[in-house]
Amino acid sequence: MTSDPRAFLALDLGAASSSAALIGRLAHRWRLVGSLAMPSSSSADGLVAELIRRVGAADPTLAASIGLLDDDGTLDAGRIAAELPRLVARSAPARTILACAVSSRALAPLAAAARRTGWRTLEATLEGTDPLQLISRLLDPAVDVVLVGAGDPPGADERRLLGELSAIVAGAVARRADLTVILAGAMTEYLDRLESSSGERTGELLLAPAASAGEPAGSALRELLDEIRGGPDDPRRAAGRAVGALADVLDRRVELIEIGFNGGLRATAVPGSGGNDAVTTVSIVADAALVPPESTDATVDRVLAWSTMPLDRHRLRDRLRELRLWPWSGIGGDGARLRLAAARAAMTILVDATPEQSAMPAPDLVVVAGGAFAVAPGPAVALAVADVLRRPAAIALAQDHARLLGTIGVIPDATERRQALIDLVDDLLTPLGSIVIPGGIRAGPSAGRMTVHAGTGSSDTNLVPGGLEVVDLPPGEVATAEFTFRDSVRLGTRGRHFAVDVSGGLGGLLVDLRDVPLRLPDRMDRRRELLDAWQESLWLTRDR
Amino acid sequence: MTATNVRHSARRGASAGSGAPGASPAQSPELRGLELVACRPILAGPTEVLFALKPGDRSLVAAGDAIVAGTSIAERLRDARIVELTPAATAEGAAAGDRWTGGQAGVRLRRGPGAEAGELLYEHDGHWVLAAGEHAEPVECPLAGVVRDVRPGVGIRVRAQGRALLGVEALGDPTSGRLSLGSERSDMRQGRLRSTSLDVGLAGTILVIGSRVDAEALTRARAMGVRGVVVSGLAGKERRDFMASESRQRAALHRLPPFAVLVLDGAVRRPIAGPVGAVLERLAGTTVAITVDPPALVFDEPKLAVDPPPADHVRVRAGERAGDEGRWAGLAGVRRFAGGTFLEAGWVAFGDEPPVAIPIADLERFA
Numbered sequence: 053m054t055s056d057p058r059a060f061l062a063l064d065l066g067a068a069s070s071s072a073a074l075i076g077r078l079a080h081r082w083r084l085v086g087s088l089a090m091p092s093s094s095s096a097d098g099l100v101a102e103l104i105r106r107v108g109a110a111d112p113t114l115a116a117s118i119g120l121l122d123d124d125g126t127l128d129a130g131r132i133a134a135e136l137p138r139l140v141a142r143s144a145p146a147r148t149i150l151a152c153a154v155s156s157r158a159l160a161p162l163a164a165a166a167r168r169t170g171w172r173t174l175e176a177t178l179e180g181t182d183p184l185q186l187i188s189r190l191l192d193p194a195v196d197v198v199l200v201g202a203g204d205p206p207g208a209d210e211r212r213l214l215g216e217l218s219a220i221v222a223g224a225v226a227r228r229a230d231l232t233v234i235l236a237g238a239m240t241e242y243l244d245r246l247e248s249s250s251g252e253r254t255g256e257l258l259l260a261p262a263a264s265a266g267e268p269a270g271s272a273l274r275e276l277l278d279e280i281r282g283g284p285d286d287p288r289r290a291a292g293r294a295v296g297a298l299a300d301v302l303d304r305r306v307e308l309i310e311i312g313f314n315g316g317l318r319a320t321a322v323p324g325s326g327g328n329d330a331v332t333t334v335s336i337v338a339d340a341a342l343v344p345p346e347s348t349d350a351t352v353d354r355v356l357a358w359s360t361m362p363l364d365r366h367r368l369r370d371r372l373r374e375l376r377l378w379p380w381s382g383i384g385g386d387g388a389r390l391r392l393a394a395a396r397a398a399m400t401i402l403v404d405a406t407p408e409q410s411a412m413p414a415p416d417l418v419v420v421a422g423g424a425f426a427v428a429p430g431p432a433v434a435l436a437v438a439d440v441l442r443r444p445a446a447i448a449l450a451q452d453h454a455r456l457l458g459t460i461g462v463i464p465d466a467t468e469r470r471q472a473l474i475d476l477v478d479d480l481l482t483p484l485g486s487i488v489i490p491g492g493i494r495a496g497p498s499a500g501r502m503t504v505h506a507g508t509g510s511s512d513t514n515l516v517p518g519g520l521e522v523v524d525l526p527p528g529e530v531a532t533a534e535f536t537f538r539d540s541v542r543l544g545t546r547g548r549h550f551a552v553d554v555s556g557g558l559g560g561l562l563v564d565l566r567d568v569p570l571r572l573p574d575r576m577d578r579r580r581e582l583l584d585a586w587q588e589s590l591w592l593t594r595d596r
Numbered sequence: 597m598t599a600t601n602v603r604h605s606a607r608r609g610a611s612a613g614s615g616a617p618g619a620s621p622a623q624s625p626e627l628r629g630l631e632l633v634a635c636r637p638i639l640a641g642p643t644e645v646l647f648a649l650k651p652g653d654r655s656l657v658a659a660g661d662a663i664v665a666g667t668s669i670a671e672r673l674r675d676a677r678i679v680e681l682t683p684a685a686t687a688e689g690a691a692a693g694d695r696w697t698g699g700q701a702g703v704r705l706r707r708g709p710g711a712e713a714g715e716l717l718y719e720h721d722g723h724w725v726l727a728a729g730e731h732a733e734p735v736e737c738p739l740a741g742v743v744r745d746v747r748p749g750v751g752i753r754v755r756a757q758g759r760a761l762l763g764v765e766a767l768g769d770p771t772s773g774r775l776s777l778g779s780e781r782s783d784m785r786q787g788r789l790r791s792t793s794l795d796v797g798l799a800g801t802i803l804v805i806g807s808r809v810d811a812e813a814l815t816r817a818r819a820m821g822v823r824g825v826v827v828s829g830l831a832g833k834e835r836r837d838f839m840a841s842e843s844r845q846r847a848a849l850h851r852l853p854p855f856a857v858l859v860l861d862g863a864v865r866r867p868i869a870g871p872v873g874a875v876l877e878r879l880a881g882t883t884v885a886i887t888v889d890p891p892a893l894v895f896d897e898p899k900l901a902v903d904p905p906p907a908d909h910v911r912v913r914a915g916e917r918a919g920d921e922g923r924w925a926g927l928a929g930v931r932r933f934a935g936g937t938f939l940e941a942g943w944v945a946f947g948d949e950p951p952v953a954i955p956i957a958d959l960e961r962f963a
Contacts, residue, residue, distance in 0.1 A: 090632055090940065091957045098631030102927070184678050184727055187651050187717055191749045216720050223718030223725075226692040227747055249692065347832070369832040370863035374914065377764055377862050380957035382914035384933035427937055591936060 059085070059118040060137040061100055062459035064287050067143045068092055068313035068342075068379040069423040071455040072100045074107055074136075075476070076118035082472060084479035085118065086110075087454035089426055091380035100133040141287035141458040146314040146338065147196040148172040149277075150189060152221070154202065154213040155179045161263035162201040162236065165270050167405060169277040170288060170315050170336030171197075172345075178217045179209075190224035190231075197280065198224070201236030201273075204262035210238070218242035222249040231255045234280070236273060237262030268408075278336070288317045290461025291421065291452075292334035295319040297470045298419075298457070299330045301477055307415035308457065309402065309437065311395050311424035313379055316340025316402040320409045329466070333409055340402035342394050342424045343376040354397035357572070358439070360584040361386050361393075383427050389587070392436050395424035399440040414445035414544070419481060421452035430558030431590040434484045435520075439586075442568045444491030444542040446533075446552040449559070450481035483527045485557030490535070491542035491568040493517045499565055500538045500548075506531035513563075520586055521563040525556035533561065542568075559590060627908055629927035629942060633959045634913075638871050639902055643760040644744060644753050646889040647735060647770065651749040652676035652715050652727030654695065661743040665772055665885065669737045669752055673729035679714060681724045692716055693748035696726055715748055733851070738772030738885035739894050756887070758896030761875060763826075764862060766891035767835065768842055769854035773823030775884045775895075776801040777877065794820050802826060802884055802893075804876050807867050807919075809857075811837030818845070818855040824886045826876065826893060828868045830859045856886040858893055866919040871905045871962045878902070905962050910944055914958045922946040924961070928953040 062073040073087040088103040108115040108127035115121050120132050149171040153159035159177050166173040176189050190198060200221050202210050222245050225233055232255040235243060240259045247257060258280070266272030282289045291308060299306040299321035310317040315338040322331045344351055352369050359368065371390055374382060383391065403410060418437060425433045434449050441447075456476065463469040473480075493499045499515040504523050507530075513521055515537070525531055535543070535550040543550050554561050573579045649655065652673040657663060686696065697713045714728030727749075737754060745753040776798065794813065799821025809827045811834045817825060830838075838857065845851060860868060868876070876893075884895040908924040916934075925943035931953045932938050942959060943951035 088940075091634060093634030094956070095631040098629075102629065102632065182678065183717070183725065184651060184676060187727075187749070191651065193646070193648070193750060219718045219720035223692040223716075227749055366831065366833040373832060373863040378913060378957075381955075382958065383935075383937055383939060384915050384955055384958070385935045387914075388935050388937045427939060429936065 057119075057137050059120065060139060061133075062454075062456055063096065063100070063138055063140045064455040064458045065096060065140065065142045066092060066287060066312055066423065066455075067146070069426060069455075070094060070096050070099055072096070072103050073454040073456055073459070074103055076114070078114070078117065082475040084454055084456065084476060085114065087456075089455065097130075097133060100136075101129040104132050104136075105129040139459050139462055141285050141290050141462045142283075143288075143312075143314065144282040144286045146172055147281055148174060148194055149197045149199055150174045150176060150192075150195045152176045152186075152190075152198055152200045152217070153178075154210045154217055155207075158202055158207065158210055161270055162199055162273075165263055165273045166199060166277055167337060167339065168335045169274050170281050170338050171277065172338045178213050178220070183216070183220055187220055187224055190221065191228060195231070197232045197234065199234045199236060199260075199277070200239050201260070201263055202238040203264070204237035206238040214238065214242070218245050222246050225249055225253075225257075226251075229253045229255060232258065232280070234258045234260045234276070236260040237265075278334075282336075284464070285462045287455070287458030287461070288312070288315065288336050289334070290459070291317060291457040292319040292332060292336075292461065294457040294461035294469065294473065295321045295334075295419070296330035296332035297460075297466070297473050298477070299323045299332075300470060301473045302417065304416035305413065306417045306419060307409075308419045308421060308452075309399060309441070310420070310422040310452075311340065311342055311398045311402070312422040314338065314341050316398055316422075318402050318406050318409055320412055320415065322412075333412075335402075335406045335409065337402050337405045340398045340405065342379065342391070342398055342422075343372050345376065347372040347376070351397075354400065355390075355394050356576070357579070358393040358396040358583065360389055360580050360587060362580065379423060388428055389591075391424060392428050392432060395428075396436050396440055398424065399436070403440060410443075414443045415447060417448045417450060419450050419452055419457070420484075421455060421457060425451060429591060430482065430484045431522075431560070432587060434487065434557070434559035434562055435587060435590045438487050438489065438562060438564050439570060442489065442570055444489055444568055445544055446486065446488045446554065448486050448555050449484040449557065451484055452480060453482040454480060456480040483555060483557035485525065485559035485561060486554035487562045487564060488533065488535075488543070488552060488554070489564045489568060490537065492539075492546075493537075493541055493565050493567075494539050496538070498538060499541075500536050502536075502563060503534045504531050504554075504561065505534070515563065515565055517565050518567070519565050520589060521565065522559070522589060523561040523563070525554065525560040527557050529556035530554070531556070531561070533563075562590075627924060629956075630908065630910075630924050630961065632927075632940075632956050633910060633924070633942065633961045634957075635963050636869075636960045638761070638875060638904065638962050640760045640762055640892070642758075643756050643887075643890060643892060643894060645739065645741070645756050645770070645887045645892075645894070647737065647752045647754065648889070649747075649749055649751050650676060651717055652729055653735075653749070654715070654732070655746045655748065655752055657743045657746065657752065659743055659746055662741075663737055663743060663754065664740045665738055665883070667737050668734040669743070669754070670735040671732035672735050673727070674731040674733060675729040676727050677729060678717075679726040679728045681726055683722045686716070686724045690716055690719075690724060692718055696724070717749075736770075736854070738770050738854075739887070740896060756885075756894050758894055758898075760887075760890075760892040760894045761872065763858045763860045763891040763893070765830075765859040766856055766886055766888040767830075767838060767859075768824070768856035768886075768888070770885065770887050771802070771823045771854040771856045772883060772885040773800050773802040775876065775879045775882055776803050777880050778803040778805045778825075794822070796820050798822050802886060804868075804880075807865050810834050811841065814838050814857060815841050818852055821853070822855070823853060824856040824858065826858045826860065826886070828859075828861045829863055829865050830857065831865075832863055835863075856888065858886045858891060861913075864918070866913075869911050869960075869962070870921050871909070875902055907961075910942075910959045910961050912944070912954055912958055913960050915955070917946075917954065918958075920946055924959075925951040931955075
């Protein structure tokens, strides 16, 4: 390697998936040369070596131009893998927080802040609870951090019991030197009590603002909790930063939806104007994991609601448990459909947990990422997103197929991050297509007509209410879709005539004339048939 | 699983000699790509085992104590409750987690019925609150080792002597017994335990069942004095039924000896992995322990030599060929599989069959 490297590796080492991307300097630009994703149980060095080996085998000239070949034209993948500079995003292990307050009213904002920042959140209140139970929960080895909070100033219902709550926490802190305790709001006044009861500690005692502090309310506490949970190279946090840069680079409103093993991410970014940075809202929700650690009845019900497989509850529970234990195994057969059903259920949780992001104007581009979508065909992923993100709008859809957003977000300097994205933006997103979801379609034989003007010609389609219309529009192609509806509908604004610029992708143009929000039959068999029929039209590679 | 591409075994015949035990995939060109297959250690070295305690439970050991199997290491309270003490009831310098013994003259309890002893929980308004109870039951350590750490209300951590065979989950309480292969008349790895095949002659044993067991058989096994069961997969329904039965058992006044179920693989039916089964066969007749945290079968047999399988030995963990074991025959690249998915695959030769492509994520190897 020279001092001026012509290639580097971007590694996203997640809880269930490891992804390696080789970035090379070609024609004065950084370009994505290749990528490979495997289960995290695979050796990361083996993954990188295999990627380099494949690049060398596929295009020796390119490999030589980025310095992968020796002088004699041979490729020593192992050595190159060890020598190439690496940009690494590494998932922080899943951590559990116990949010604790005097009353349920005081607890709600604390728990909400924790849930939005990627913590597995447990809740406990002193009011109406036996102190013995409360202290048992504080001493549970599964709890990594305790968040104890009160209003600032404390409410009338809190004052009376704050002293006892602080005493109970101090009793737990004295025994668990590893426990990190965050005191929020008026609880900060009890710091002395905790300090005096604890001896030598490995855990920290931290002071935090009240749960309602900041603009918007709660943002100050969320920021602190986010900082404590994940380090600077946590891929979910980093991807949130990268989405802001991506919105600026594309000058479009961008939303990133990521579903992974230990949580989900929803990051919404609006490009900056007048020289300002992009405005980004990031929510990391541990409950939106592909499959939670314990498959409760609620989990099974949620996945069953999206399943197209004739499985009873017990068998589905077993399959989900296996999916949790071995998240990449059993994908062949109906395993991929099960993963997408679980991914839909997780996305539903993510969307429900982030209502203020749903209330923002619809994004121009939705990017999907994460292990949940890693092995599903692009069109099937597009349908999964359309099933859950029911917003009356026209949206372009793309996939972060090489998991580069997380690694680019690790670059600490915002300008460098943006520069990297400018170089790589054409490579890092796989276009899945465009989704048009008109809202307020009325039942009837026809909702109107659509004409798509593309470079290859025009096509005319009758729009049938309640159905899906798929127009073949390959990646890279742009077109104008003209809609004439029989009645007034919502598509950004209300009207009957719309002309929408759409871009192609693996799934083409998907016009979704189903209800907003989506309504499905209550009977399980009919629901399954309907979901299967919709997926049939988009899962083009499935066995028939 | 549909293997859509098959190579002739002759082409890969050269790899047969590369499977020497202990060979490193990274060092042998014939084993290229094998490092991408998940590696499952057959045995773990010395393991730290946690015995959970609740507030009020009393530890009978201290850090550094060497213990033998069967030692009572704690007393668990069945009926822990809160008791408030008067300020005079505790000495100056009392700390949370300390034991408190009463009986001093002039000490009056402020809340709750009287208590002879208990564990100090927290101090509030100048008085201490205590966790106390009337009925304690012993917690026995089923293995020999050294106590590493004792934290009142949290747990006792013991560094176990010997080696451990790790599972994915253990239900019940830590236990020990003589290892017995449950289905000696057929292949132990594939076996199934039926409740009618259990009798009192199995009392005191830990049974290796194979691939399948139901809750009824587990309940009957415990009633017959069996100490534990080792099984490859435990379905969710059986798990839930067993847990409910276990919960009722804990509430009963006269408890049966501790009983545990060690699950080696997961929730669906598949035989016990060959290399794991080989270890279990060699352990038959020896005394072993099942621990819950971590879920493992712990044994102290220093003379028991465990040879790892050949380096190219792989097992299919999921899919249509789940449980099958064969020989790694190289990377197959991205292949199409049933259901229309395209996955990274590897060639695996099963016996004398030509190699077939199996998704790499469905495979595991052993070390």
